[in-house]
Amino acid sequence: MVDVPELVARAREGQPRAVARLISLVEGASPQLREVMAALAPLTGRAYVVGLTGSPGVGKSTTTSALVGAYRRAGKRVGVLAVDPSSPFSGGALLGDRVRMSDHASDPGVYIRSMATRGHLGGLAWAAPQAVRVLDAAGCDVILVETVGVGQSEVEIAAQADTSVVLLAPGMGDGIQAAKAGILEIGDVYVVNKADRDGADATARELNHMLGLGEARAPGDWRPPIVKTVAARGEGIDEVVEALEKHRAWTEEHGVLAERRLRRAAGEVETIALTALRERIADVHGDRLVGTLAARVVAGELDVYAAADELRASLTEGE
Amino acid sequence: MVDVPELVARAREGQPRAVARLISLVEGASPQLREVMAALAPLTGRAYVVGLTGSPGVGKSTTTSALVGAYRRAGKRVGVLAVDPSSPFSGGALLGDRVRMSDHASDPGVYIRSMATRGHLGGLAWAAPQAVRVLDAAGCDVILVETVGVGQSEVEIAAQADTSVVLLAPGMGDGIQAAKAGILEIGDVYVVNKADRDGADATARELNHMLGLGEARAPGDWRPPIVKTVAARGEGIDEVVEALEKHRAWTEEHGVLAERRLRRAAGEVETIALTALRERIADVHGDRLVGTLAARVVAGELDVYAAADELRASLTEGE
Numbered sequence: 360m361v362d363v364p365e366l367v368a369r370a371r372e373g374q375p376r377a378v379a380r381l382i383s384l385v386e387g388a389s390p391q392l393r394e395v396m397a398a399l400a401p402l403t404g405r406a407y408v409v410g411l412t413g414s415p416g417v418g419k420s421t422t423t424s425a426l427v428g429a430y431r432r433a434g435k436r437v438g439v440l441a442v443d444p445s446s447p448f449s450g451g452a453l454l455g456d457r458v459r460m461s462d463h464a465s466d467p468g469v470y471i472r473s474m475a476t477r478g479h480l481g482g483l484a485w486a487a488p489q490a491v492r493v494l495d496a497a498g499c500d501v502i503l504v505e506t507v508g509v510g511q512s513e514v515e516i517a518a519q520a521d522t523s524v525v526l527l528a529p530g531m532g533d534g535i536q537a538a539k540a541g542i543l544e545i546g547d548v549y550v551v552n553k554a555d556r557d558g559a560d561a562t563a564r565e566l567n568h569m570l571g572l573g574e575a576r577a578p579g580d581w582r583p584p585i586v587k588t589v590a591a592r593g594e595g596i597d598e599v600v601e602a603l604e605k606h607r608a609w610t611e612e613h614g615v616l617a618e619r620r621l622r623r624a625a626g627e628v629e630t631i632a633l634t635a636l637r638e639r640i641a642d643v644h645g646d647r648l649v650g651t652l653a654a655r656v657v658a659g660e661l662d663v664y665a666a667a668d669e670l671r672a673s674l675t676e677g678e
Numbered sequence: 679m680v681d682v683p684e685l686v687a688r689a690r691e692g693q694p695r696a697v698a699r700l701i702s703l704v705e706g707a708s709p710q711l712r713e714v715m716a717a718l719a720p721l722t723g724r725a726y727v728v729g730l731t732g733s734p735g736v737g738k739s740t741t742t743s744a745l746v747g748a749y750r751r752a753g754k755r756v757g758v759l760a761v762d763p764s765s766p767f768s769g770g771a772l773l774g775d776r777v778r779m780s781d782h783a784s785d786p787g788v789y790i791r792s793m794a795t796r797g798h799l800g801g802l803a804w805a806a807p808q809a810v811r812v813l814d815a816a817g818c819d820v821i822l823v824e825t826v827g828v829g830q831s832e833v834e835i836a837a838q839a840d841t842s843v844v845l846l847a848p849g850m851g852d853g854i855q856a857a858k859a860g861i862l863e864i865g866d867v868y869v870v871n872k873a874d875r876d877g878a879d880a881t882a883r884e885l886n887h888m889l890g891l892g893e894a895r896a897p898g899d900w901r902p903p904i905v906k907t908v909a910a911r912g913e914g915i916d917e918v919v920e921a922l923e924k925h926r927a928w929t930e931e932h933g934v935l936a937e938r939r940l941r942r943a944a945g946e947v948e949t950i951a952l953t954a955l956r957e958r959i960a961d962v963h964g965d966r967l968v969g970t971l972a973a974r975v976v977a978g979e980l981d982v983y984a985a986a987d988e989l990r991a992s993l994t995e996g997e
Binding site for chain 1: 711712715716718719720721722723807808936939940941943944946947948950951952954955956959968969971972973975976977978979980981982983984985986987989990993
């Protein structure tokens with residue numbers, strides 16, 4: 360068993376291996392998961408969490424890397440979490456990230472972590488927030504959560520941020536793909552990357568139209584900006600950081616940040632509770648109980664509602 | 679409040695209005711739902727339940743009506759349940775059913791009921807089994823459960839039968855549509871209706887190919903028959919009844935009937951229990967509790983797992 364208080368203390372001191380070890384403990388179904396989360400709880404809530412999503416090929420990792428550079432120049436400690444909900448691999452950086460993130464690999468002010476979230480208690484979308492809490496407790500000022508694709512899980516993960524960034528690139532009918540994937544609804548800031556390519560203006564216009572940005576909004580409403588970047592050359596990155604800071608200020612001013620964090624926590628708590636109940640039904644004792652109850656229903660000894668009551672009662676017995 | 683034992687007694691005597699009243703009580707969220715189900719439980723398990731599904735236009739109602747006629751000629755009491763998971767209307771026969779079912783409207787040995795299942799405790803798919811139990815308790819020998827479309831709910835409902843019939847008609851690439859809808863996996867008996875039209879043989883061949891009926895099966899395995907009918911003229915209906923009876927005999931002989939009913943009951947009990955738990959979370963007390971827990975998580979006073987434990991504990995308190 361790991362000495363959790365000791366590990367947390369070392370993570371607070373900025374030891375990368377301690378941070379890595381804590382993330383490993385929380386991303387899987389470690390028996391010490393609860394101990395770790397309980398130890399981290401009082402240390403969390405300070406970091407600013409930015410979600411980044413977009414179709415493969417839009418340059419998410421390059422943009423993330425450029426953002427890391429910008430935040431580092433501003434003296435911030437930065438955490439990067441690259442989440443792949445469909446990958447069974449985790450625990451270390453993927454090759455692609457390693458290459459693109461190599462600028463920051465030796466920087467002690469940057470933590471980079473790839474994680475797979477398959478099989479996590481509470482479902483795919485709820486492993487990332489636990490890793491975010493580790494980085495938060497370890498003293499990161501900004502945490503960038505990057506998802507690999509645009510599936511439902513990716514969108515869910517990216518939406519669990521203080522600010523969500525949606526990336527697009529010119530061509531490929533990307534706007535329509537993004538609309539289909541449902542990511543147009545979650546963006547607080549939009550980035551059209553590879554803006555030196557043909558069609559960048561058209562993509563920005565199409566996006567502007569689809570988002571209804573030309574339409575009137577209530578005063579005080581957030582109007583998502585569209586920022587054009589060439590992340591590989593660092594162009595437009597300062598403007599992205601500026602847009603992020605503006606959004607952050609707006610969410611704080613209007614109580615949106617507090618509301619988002621509350622809603623996120625409520626969703627997490629509900630999902631974890633229901634998943635635990637479902638797993639209890641599926642466990643050996645529960646499974647046998649369901650079978651016994653079903654047999655009594657089929658025999659006409661018990662109706663399904665009374666059987667469901669018995670099942671529910673058994674779920675919290677003996678805990 | 680309804681006098682449930684009295685109502686059940688009258689339904690047992692064959693009074694159609696008592697049967698209709700009971701179905702109304704079980705299909706909604708009546709406060710007497712549980713009382714009704716408890717009263718019905720000992721009276722159920724005798725009826726043979728047949729599910730019928732297929733795309734709109736294949737002639738499901740006409741086929742159902744013809745099957746009712748065939749079973750009536752054999753002296754059986756028949757219940758018909760037309761389920762529309764997407765319709766907000768319920769409580770009486772829809773116009774279309776009335777017209778097509780008019781042959782049987784005045785027959786005291788036939789109960790016909792259309793039901794919508796929206797908003798039912800335990801989800802769409804679980805309202806139909808309760809109505810089936812009413813018809814079963816009322817003394818129906820055969821219950822035909824017909825779904826209007828081929829969505830996921832319809833497929834689920836049709837699959838909750840002792841025998842599932844999948845209907846197709848020539849043309850319209852119907853086989854491929856059926857495959858997409860997932861109904862090719864649930865058929866115990868396939869019916870190609872409107873078999874007097876061009877393409878009926880092609881549809882049957884295509885179906886035969888898609889089902890892999892030409893392939894070798896283990897001895898004792900069920901090989902779903904494909905029956906061609908012209909239901910509007912009553913052609914092929916006796917063959918369908920014969921196929922149904924064969925499947926029923928096979929399921930009884932191989933323990934499949936008992937196993938299906940057990941699995942169905944287990945699924946129902948689990949779903950009702952989990953839905954009730956989810957609804958408890960969403961109720962006034964629970965909702966406030968989730969909010970309070972979420973606020974403590976955001977404040978760092980509590981971790982999400984400890985919060986989920988508190989939520990779970992509260993779900994069964996004071997019941």
